Amino acid sequence: MLQLRVARTRRTALIGLAAALAVSLTACAESERESGGGQEGGTLVFGATGAPSNFDPFYASDGETFRVTRQLFENLVGIKPGTAELEPELATKWESSPDGKTWTFTLREGVNFHDGTPFNADAVCKNFERMYGQTGAGATAALSYYWIENFGGFSDGANPSLYKSCSAENPTTAKLELTRFTATFPTMLSQDSFAMQSPKAMDEFQANNVKAQGDSFVFSEYARLHPTGTGPFKFTSYDEANGTIELARNDQYWGDKAKLNKLIFRVIEDETARKQALEAGDIDGYDFPAPADWDSLKADGFNLQIRDPFNILYLGITQKNNPALKNLKVRQALAYAIDRESLVKSVMPENSEVATQFYPASVDGYADDVQKYSYDPERAKQLLREAGQPNLTVELWWPSQVTRPYMPNPQAIFGAIKEDLEGAGIIVKPISKPWAGGYLDQVEVADAQLFLLGWTGDYNSPENFIGTFFGTTENQFWTSGSPWGQQLATAIEDADSTVDAAEREAKYQQINRDLMSKYLPAIPLSHSPPAIVVSPEVQGLVPSPLTKEEFAAVSVSSPE
Known part of the structure; x- marks a missing residue:
């Protein structure tokens, strides 16, 4: 997991040289373990691939x-841990009107924010009004990406919005009014930005x-120092x-208190440096280990867990600059x-599947x-x-300086x-650019x-996959103005409604049948399961197919 449909890369690994950082922080890591060991679940130090943009989830992607x-x-x-299934969280139940436009949420009682203020229906509505009321930089796709993708416009009325209003019926009952039915609601509310x-x-x-x-952006004191x-x-x-x-x-x-006393995320941008830090005991785990390292990590006694695949890798096809690619044949x-x-x-990791x-x-x-x-090939x-293209020549682009699930x-x-x-007799012209240095932009x-390119699902919904890819004609790199581009977008909108x-x-x-026979705007290649690895002292980690792990149930035992 960019703020655009083509590459919503909220999970992009920030590539850099961090081996020195991993070494220099060894003593600090040892001190952290000493202070946390023996109490409840101790301290977990997890290697992060990059720095957070800020700590306000609404402004993150x-x-x-x-x-x-x-x-x-x-x-x-x-989302139920270890699955892509919806479950109650701060709302214990929800129900909709027959037309799917009014949703009533019954809220969990006895919940407070970290500052001691109560979570209630009034707080729910203030959150939604804050999101809906964004202006200036806050109302741009760079910051309110998930709102724009899921709800559309803001209170200024410049663009239509799925959101209409929120009312607090009583402290434990919040009512959300939508402007239309969508099959993705309320599942879309499980996304981190809507916390x-x-x-x-x-x-x-x-x-x-x-x-x-x-x-870039200058964030508030709240987003930098006081996320609550x-x-x-x-x-x-x-x-x-x-x-x-x-x-x-x-x-x-x-609810059940976290077992850990402390949870520390340490930014180590280089993948090799993260592996070395784990082997040296400086960190307790990291995400997305290279498939080439899986066997050696397991052989060395580390707990490597392979998630269920919930993603798609595809070969995208742009018809704009090569007229031959407009031909379905x-x-x-x-x-x-x-x-x-x-x-x-031969190339993808263990447990990968061919995508149809x-x-x-x-x-x-x-x-x-x-x-x-x-x-x-014949x-x-x-x-x-x-198709009159026996000597077809194509440019084949691939990204450098990146690894994705x-x-x-x-x-x-x-x-x-x-x-x-x-x-198959096709003449291939290779082109490579850094992932964040021109590839995605071009x-x-x-x-x-x-x-x-590819995609890891945010939640279990067709709209989150094919709606993201083909649900708008703004993505001209798919359709290049072809009449079927609008037909496809209309069919997806109709299904969602x-x-x-x-x-x-x-x-x-039927849309999936048409995608693979009538349109074929890209070629699905594979579903691959990303892994996560932790030390043998780490217990209770449940890998998520959405790469949405929670650490409250995790503990770290003292090594023997």
């Missing part, structure tokens, strides 16, 4: 920020006081110079040319009878001849696809002809 804020804040609805925050703290420390400064939620951990400090974020157990938490030829079975077995459509089988609307594209050559080794994936395409403006669940399921299945 990246995984490293959410990894921290998820421990501090809670949502009305949550409940203390209205008192947001007012006192001016949470909305965020200003643009060049290509209801979660099992409280914010203690952020030493930006040393890249260390410290949280402490919330002893007034409404050419796009089908590309699909037949790629040996996805071999790709999964644009989301995993666990998501509603998955169709078992979509058109399949088995590896058939069929690819025939289709190219029929769905794309753990971009160069190796690129190499396998290039070899397959050339085996994909977004449709400069890349063929490109590697269908109240009857069985009818909605049938519509999504």
Whole structure:
């Protein structure tokens, strides 16, 4: 997990040189363990791939920020640990009107924010009015990305909004009014950006006081120093110079108290440095270990847990700069040319699966009878001849300086696809750019002809996958103004607006069939399971297919 549909990379790994940092902080790590050992669950030190953007989840869209804020804040609805299933969190139950536009949430009693103020229906409405009322820099996609993607516009009325109003019926009953039905509600509220925050703290420390400064932002005192939620951990400090974020157990938490006394996130941007820090005992775990290291980490006694795959890697196709790619037969030829079975077995990590459509089988609307594209280079050559493109030349883009859950080794994936395409007689011109240094930007403006990209689901919904990819004609790199681009976007909007669940399921299945036969705007490649690794002293970690781990149930025992 950028603030755009093409690459919502809230989980982007910030690549850099941090080996020296890992070494220099060894003594500090040992001190932290000594202070935490033997009490409850001790102290967990987790290696983060990059620094958080800030600590106000509403203004965030990246995984490293959410990894921290998820421990501090809670949502009305949550995700059951280890699954993608919805469960109660700060709301114990919810029900909707028959038209799906009015939702009534019954709230958990006896819950306080970290500052001691009560969580109640009034707090819920103040949170939603704060989100809806954003202005200036706060109302831009760079900061309010998830609001714009899920709710649309703000209170200024410049753009339509899904949100209409919120009312506190009584302290334990909040009513949300929507402007239309959407099948993604209330599941969308499980996303980290929609966490409940203390209205008192947001007012006192001016949470909305965020200003643009060049290509970045200056955040409020609240977002930097006083994030205040209801979660099992409280914010203690952020030493930006040393890249260390410290949280402490919330002893007034409404539910089961966290086992850890302290939870520390240490920024170590380089993957090799993170592995070395784990091996040296400087940290207790880190995320997204390279698949090439899995066997050695397990052999050395570390607890490597492989998540269930809930993502998609695809070969994107931009039709703008290569007219040949507008021909469906050419796009089908590309699909037949790629040996996805071999790709999964030889390049992707253990337990990866070949993708036949644009989301995993666990998501509603998955169709078992979509058109399949088995590896058939001769069929690819025939289709190219029929399309008048026997000597097709394409640019194939791949990103450097990055590893993603769905794309753990971009160069190796690129190499396998290039070899397959050339085996079908296609002339391939390789282009590589750094992930955050031109690759994503140029994909977004449709400069890349063929490109590697993917997505990890935020929650279990077809809209979160195919709606993100194809649900708007703003993504001209997919459709290049083709008439079917609007047809596809309209079909997705219609399915999402269908109240009857069985009818909605049938519509999504048909969309998936059409995507793979009539349109083929990209080529699904694989679903791959990212791993997370911790030391053998760490107990209770439940890996999440959404990469949304919570650390309240984790403990760290003293090594023997």
